[in-house]
Amino acid sequence: MxxxxxxxxxxxxxxxxxxxxxxxxxxxxxxxxxxxxxxxxxxxxxxxxxxxxxxxxxxxxxxxxxxxxxxxxxxxxxxxxxxxxxxxxxxxxxxxxxxxxxxxxxxxxxxxxxxxxxxxxxxxxxxxxxxxxxxxxxxxxxxxxxxxxxxxxxxxxxxxxxxxxxxxxxxxxxxxxxxxxxxxxxxxxxxxxxxxxxxxxxxxxxxxxxxxxxxxxLSPIVFDIYSFELCMLMAKASTLVVLPAHLAAFPAKILEVLEQHKVNFLFWVPTIMVNIANMDLLSTFKLENLRTVWFAGEVFPTKQYNYWHHHLPEVTFANLYGPIEITLDCTYYIINKEIPDEQPLPIGYPCRNTDILILDDEDCLITEPNAEGELCVRGTSLAMGYYNNPEKTAAAFVQNPLNKAYPEVIYRTGDIVCYDADGLILFKGRKDNIVKHMGYRTDLGEIEHVIINTLKLVKNGCIVYNQAEKQITLFYEAAEEIPASEFRLQIGKVLPKYMIPTSFHHLELLQRNANGKIDRLFYKKQVNG
Known part of the structure; x- marks a missing residue:
């Protein structure tokens, strides 16, 4: 040409x-x-x-x-x-x-x-x-x-x-x-x-x-991370090294390619990073050229993050957060302190020219620490809406309830967050991840966090709720099947009885979607028909 x-x-x-x-x-x-x-x-x-x-x-x-x-x-x-x-x-x-x-x-x-x-x-x-x-x-x-x-x-x-x-x-x-x-x-x-x-x-x-x-x-071209990489190619003449999708099943091969081409920046969904940590691959691959690692798209278990940080202490790690309806991400946290395995990684502070509103059930602004509410976003980072779908656009992109003076659109993410004592934003779970179980308001994400990060019972897990049977169901990855009695015994030491799963399913590998995330919708449909 x-x-x-x-x-x-x-x-x-x-x-x-x-x-x-x-x-x-x-x-x-x-x-x-x-x-x-x-x-x-x-x-x-x-x-x-x-x-x-x-x-x-x-x-x-x-x-x-x-x-x-x-x-x-x-x-x-x-x-x-x-x-x-x-x-x-x-x-x-x-x-x-x-x-x-x-x-x-x-x-x-x-x-x-x-x-x-x-x-x-x-x-x-x-x-x-x-x-x-x-x-x-x-x-x-x-x-x-x-x-x-x-x-x-x-x-x-x-x-x-x-x-x-x-x-x-x-x-x-x-x-x-x-x-x-x-x-x-x-x-x-x-x-x-x-x-x-x-x-x-x-x-x-x-x-x-x-x-x-x-x-x-590594991300598929349908993911917003790829569009950011394309933008960096345009903006800073960055070199894009294509990591073929099939290599996701072979983490060692991915690391070989990174070393071969002297890759110095990664923006990945945490799933592959968890697998690399669990396989202890950074003991073999030193990734000496790597300078910056971003991760986003799902919760990165702190234990596996600490593995990466321990092996690559000179690398800058940043936890980014944002749904697709926000251009790339709206909050970030450059991890500059030691965080214990059992504590979650903050999602941090708003990116420049973006404002985060944490609203309670009455649409009042939350500013005090530890009070949970829905994360809402305003600013130029907002998407224009859903193509050819005015109804869904109107439902998600709404007038700022705090502003009665002039039109101002915010996006309601459906994510529940809170501030910690230092003003950092902590991700708590999805609004649709919160169910009423045995009369109690139950956050399924909290149960996952305890099983994976606090108790470290399994490498990866996915909690879904069976509406018909009123059962909390756990799908999990592990080398061997763990007896249900052992799960109940260990979880019962940390969580109240009503938060203990009633159904357990052992899998060698959890189903992933096109973006490399655990396919929660797949398992939700599996238990609910």
Whole structure:
């Protein structure tokens, strides 16, 4: 692929380095290409691509999308595994002035059909091999681009593509990320350029990221962590090292790849980190280049975090929190003190330009320590809403009950938190994880924490509630099955009788979802039909 002219066309002022002054994420990429054209942008197994070549491929794809008459600010589906191709597909969509929606190639076709029917993407980008599983469900109105069958020899008028971006503003969508929906059809969370700029600016300023960042990218392309990695590639000319999904079952191989490519930054869901700790792999793999580790998406058991910290004492670890409806995350805690195994890791403080409201059942603001309430978020980090779903948008993105003077939207996360004595925010559990059992308000997350972190009975566990039988049910991972009597004896030493599970299920490995998290919905459905 190639574009017209020997130089990268200038899109914006070379002197403008303030991310908050930019409008379109592509502006960041243009600067990185201009400054580091021959630097490696993506490493994908035994392949790699420079920023210059990635730029050319992205422009070629943008020209193809534009030639189809799609128009701007349209959703474009990307049905690819994580690869060099998925990176330039997403960039090409942004160059065309549209917004990408990455789709999971492992998702059943019926679920993909539901997403397509809801979002109605103008185009789906794939390959002839990967598209086979969904070809029968793609409507005739949706155009298809197969990257391996296109002719890419034609010259591209890069300047014309760039001129067309002048109509895009920072509140236009940059991507859709699908999240689970109670009806079986995922909700399409719409995120805009401005919210990503805010988060990138905060991340670079807080963690002093430079142009030498090498990212070990493990999350699927459907996850918001991947979109952040894509943004860092654009903003700081960071190198993205693709860690294939199948390596999640082989943690030692992942660590080999990290050492091979001198990865210095990780942003992972804790599950894989727990497995690495439980297998004591950091005694073998020293990860001497690693400087910063972020984790988010689920609770990281403190015992396993302490294992990582003990083996990598010079690494900066940060616990981040935020649902998909917030652009990446809204709180963070840089762990700078020793935390005992039995204590949970705080989720910390709000990120810059984000405000956290902890509201009680009467929508009154909680400020005192240890009083629990729902975490609500206000600020530019909020998603624009759910695509083509005004009812669910209106239910989750609501008027700030503390502000009666003018319209101000907040997002209600459904997560229960509290402040500790130092003003740090502590995650306590989900509102929907709190059940009324035997007349008592019972937090299922608390039972999990006691079993896994306090008593250390099992490596991983998932507590769900059987509504029909009124039973607290534990699914757990362990080398051998543990007698129910032993569970009851040990848990009874810490928790009241009504909080002791009544049903126990031993598994070699708990079911995970596409994001690598324990699939709680799967087990909830299993016990409730």
């Amino acid at each position: 190639k574009h017209r002219g020997s130089e990268v066309p200038v899109l914006f002022s070379k002197t403008n380095t303030d991310y908050c002054m930019k409008i379109n994420l592509i502006e960041l990429f243009e600067e990185s290409v201009r400054m580091y054209p021959q630097k490696v942008a993506v490493i994908d197994k035994d392949r790699e691509i420079t920023f210059s070549d990635l730029h050319q491929n992205s422009l070629q794809l943008a020209a193809k999308i534009t030639a189809m008459g799609v128009g701007q600010n349209k959703p474009i589906g990307v049905f690819l595994d994580k690869s060099i191709e998925s990176v330039y597909a997403d960039l090409g969509v942004l160059y065309a002035g549209d917004f990408y929606m990455n789709l999971d190639i492992k998702t059943p076709a019926e679920r993909i059909r539901n997403i397509i029917q809801l979002v109605e993407p103008a185009v789906i980008i794939s390959t002839s091999r990967q598209v086979k599983s969904i070809l029968a469900i793609i409507p005739e109105t949706v155009k298809v681009i197969l990257l391996d069958e296109e002719e890419w020899t034609a010259e591209v008028d890069a300047e014309a593509i760039i001129r067309n971006l002048s109509t895009i503003i920072d509140t236009d969508p940059s991507c859709i990320i699908n999240t689970s929906g109670s009806t079986g059809t995922p909700k399409g969370v719409v995120l805009n350029h401005k919210s990503f700029f805010d988060f990138i600016d905060w991340a670079i300023d807080t963690f002093h990221f430079g142009e030498d960042l090498v990212m070990g990218s």
